[in-house]
Amino acid sequence: MRPSRALEGPGPILAVVVVAAAVAGAVAWAEVPARLHLHGEFIDLFVYQYGGQLVIDGLPLYGSRDPVTNLRFTYPPFAAVVMAPLALLPGWLATALWTGASVGALAGVIVVAGRALRRPVPGWLVALLTVGALVLEPVWQNLTFGQINLLLMLAVLIDLVRPERRWSGVLIGIAAGVKLTPLVFVVLLVLVGRRTAAGRALLAFAGTVVIGFAVIPGSAKAYWTDNLINAGRVGPPEMAHNQSVFGVLTRLLDGVPPTLLWLAVAGPIALAVVVLGAVWWRRGDRVLGAGFGALAMLLASPVSWSHHWVWAVPIGLALWTYNRWASVLWTVVFLVRPFVWPPWRHRREYGWGPIEHIVGNAYVLAALALFVWAVVMLIRRAGPLAERPVPEALPANRSSLP
Numbered sequence: 001m002r003p004s005r006a007l008e009g010p011g012p013i014l015a016v017v018v019v020a021a022a023v024a025g026a027v028a029w030a031e032v033p034a035r036l037h038l039h040g041e042f043i044d045l046f047v048y049q050y051g052g053q054l055v056i057d058g059l060p061l062y063g064s065r066d067p068v069t070n071l072r073f074t075y076p077p078f079a080a081v082v083m084a085p086l087a088l089l090p091g092w093l094a095t096a097l098w099t100g101a102s103v104g105a106l107a108g109v110i111v112v113a114g115r116a117l118r119r120p121v122p123g124w125l126v127a128l129l130t131v132g133a134l135v136l137e138p139v140w141q142n143l144t145f146g147q148i149n150l151l152l153m154l155a156v157l158i159d160l161v162r163p164e165r166r167w168s169g170v171l172i173g174i175a176a177g178v179k180l181t182p183l184v185f186v187v188l189l190v191l192v193g194r195r196t197a198a199g200r201a202l203l204a205f206a207g208t209v210v211i212g213f214a215v216i217p218g219s220a221k222a223y224w225t226d227n228l229i230n231a232g233r234v235g236p237p238e239m240a241h242n243q244s245v246f247g248v249l250t251r252l253l254d255g256v257p258p259t260l261l262w263l264a265v266a267g268p269i270a271l272a273v274v275v276l277g278a279v280w281w282r283r284g285d286r287v288l289g290a291g292f293g294a295l296a297m298l299l300a301s302p303v304s305w306s307h308h309w310v311w312a313v314p315i316g317l318a319l320w321t322y323n324r325w326a327s328v329l330w331t332v333v334f335l336v337r338p339f340v341w342p343p344w345r346h347r348r349e350y351g352w353g354p355i356e357h358i359v360g361n362a363y364v365l366a367a368l369a370l371f372v373w374a375v376v377m378l379i380r381r382a383g384p385l386a387e388r389p390v391p392e393a394l395p396a397n398r399s400s401l402p
Contacts, residue, residue, distance in 0.1 A: 042095055043069045045146025049094060051080035052087035054219075061219035062226075077212030077220040078177040098146055105154040106130055106139065106313065112154070113287045113314040116161040117321055133313050137337040141307035149310045152178065153294075156185055157314060159197065160281075160290040163189060169197035173204025177211075184274060184297040185290075191278035192289070237303060240344035243363035244304035245269060252357065254350040262302070270300035273371055279378065291315035292374070295367045306339065309363055315370070326373060330366065338362040 050066035051073035061080050065072050073080060086094050107130040114121040121129070133139050142149050155171040162168055169189065175182040183205065189198035212220040235242070238250045245266035249257040274296035281289025294311035298304040312334040319327035342349075342356035352360055 041144050042146035043071065044148075045086075045095060045098055047071050047073055048079075048083040048146070048148070049087045049089075049091075051075070052083035052085065055080045055084045055216055056087055058216075060222070061216060062222050075179060076177060076208070077216050077223055078208035079179065080219070081211060081215050082178060095146065099143055102143055102147075102150040103130065103134075105150040106133055106310075108154045109150070109157055109314055110317065112157050112161060113317045116287050117285070117318060119321070129317075136312060136331070136334045138307050138309040138312055138334055141305075142310055145307055147307050148178065149308055152182060153310055153314075156182055156294075157287075157290055159201075160185060160188070160293070161286045163192070163194040163197040167200065168194075169200030170204045172197075173201040173206075174208060176201070176205045177208025181297045181301050184270075184300065185293050188274055188277055188281070188290070188293040188296075191275065192281045235303065235305075236347075238347060238349045240339045240342070240349055240360050241306045242303050243298070243306055243309060243339060243361065244301050245299050245364065246302040247304070248357075248361050248364055251349045251352060251360065266300050269368075270296040273299060273367070276371060276374055276378075280374065283378075285318060285321075287314050288318040288374070291318060292371075295370070299364065299367060306337075306363065309334065319370075322377065330370065333362055333366045 046068045047066050050068075051061060054061050054064070054073070061073055061077060086098070089097070107126055110126055110129050110133070111121065114126075134143070139150070141147075152175045155175045159165075159168045159171045172182055172185050172189070176186070186198050186201045186205075189195070189201065209220075209224075212223075237247055237256060239247070240251075242250075246257070246262050249262060249265060273292050277289045277292025277296065279289075280292060291311055291314055294315075298308060298311070301308075312330070316327050316331045316334075319330055338359045339362050342352055342360045344360070349360065358365065
């Protein structure tokens with residue numbers, strides 16, 4: 001399969017811009033008074049601004065807490081350098097621009113995924129699907145926390161559906177410089193035979209490390225020597241919102257699992273998932289292949305908060321092209337937020353029974369169920385997936401997408 005150009009045609013691009021601008025304007029209008037007294041929402045954006053301000057002031061990045069949220073900056077040094085411009089903006093403006101950019105990135109993901117799936121979508125459908133995706137728990141949580149995941153997802157997806165582009169891989173490397181987990185996609189690039197793009201990604205990532213040492217050498221040294229491997233620094237790993245293999249093991253064992261046990265369980269699972277992603281990518285579905293790479297990343301990471309699972313959106317779109325019931329069931333899991341149905345917080349997860357563990361680990365179990373479905377599909381379908389009938393480009397008045 002040769003994907004269409006990622007953002008081709010004025011209709012989808014206009015829809016992305018309009019949706020992002022509308023959301024930014026609405027947030028700005030709402031946040032002018034509210035942000036001055038806000039202590040419960042956009043907490044990650046507060047921390048981003050705080051990290052950027054520490055860079056500007058030349059202060060240690062990892063030795064203090066944001067006075068508003070009482071949280072530490074936990075990302076690599078390069079991320080704080082990138083966040084520095086946010087620290088120069090008033091809170092309401094930073095909130096509006098960040099939210100608008102995130103929603104615009106979500107719309108961009110829908111456009112890129114639709115074209116890679118050979119189902120280009122008209123502008124009105126881009127807007128409709130974007131608004132619909134806002135009700136999914138990972139998406140609205142990402143927005144209310146002021147997280148960066150939607151922006152990183154767009155950057156990674158652009159590189160993965162068009163790795164033959166001249167500069168492909170650079171966006172993945174930059175994304176990994178902001179948040180280490182996208183390094184998993186370098187493995188996916190190697191497995192699908194795009195070693196040049198993988199090399200660019202590693203060079204770009206190395207460049208972000210160099211920038212961190214050049215701008216804030218003391219903080220960079222502290223991060224890469226002391227802060228890198230410490231799951232507890234970003235929150236209690238047993239919390240229900242931690243939908244990763246590490247979180248599942250922590251809740252099952254009523255305590256943090258030994259590192260060797262975690263690696264023995266999470267390592268093979270993540271490797272199998274990313275290999276499956278490479279198989280799907282090679283056989284013609286680059287969106288679902290990228291999605292499995294993302295699932296490998298989420299399962300392998302010690303802490304994968306529920307708002308990290310924004311990859312549910314492009315995966316759901318890809319599933320629609322094979323089995324609409326599978327797509328609907330997948331989407332419902334991320335709509336109803338089952339992991340908070342059992343008691344949670346204050347270590348109540350340690351008292352879960354068998355049914356509560358099933359419901360409370362819903363995202364992880366959904367990913368494993370999708371893995372099984374995808375393996376069965378590969379066994380049943382002989383020949384490349386790209387040989388399945390290709391639908392015509394969607395006209396402006398109808399669509400086969402949900």
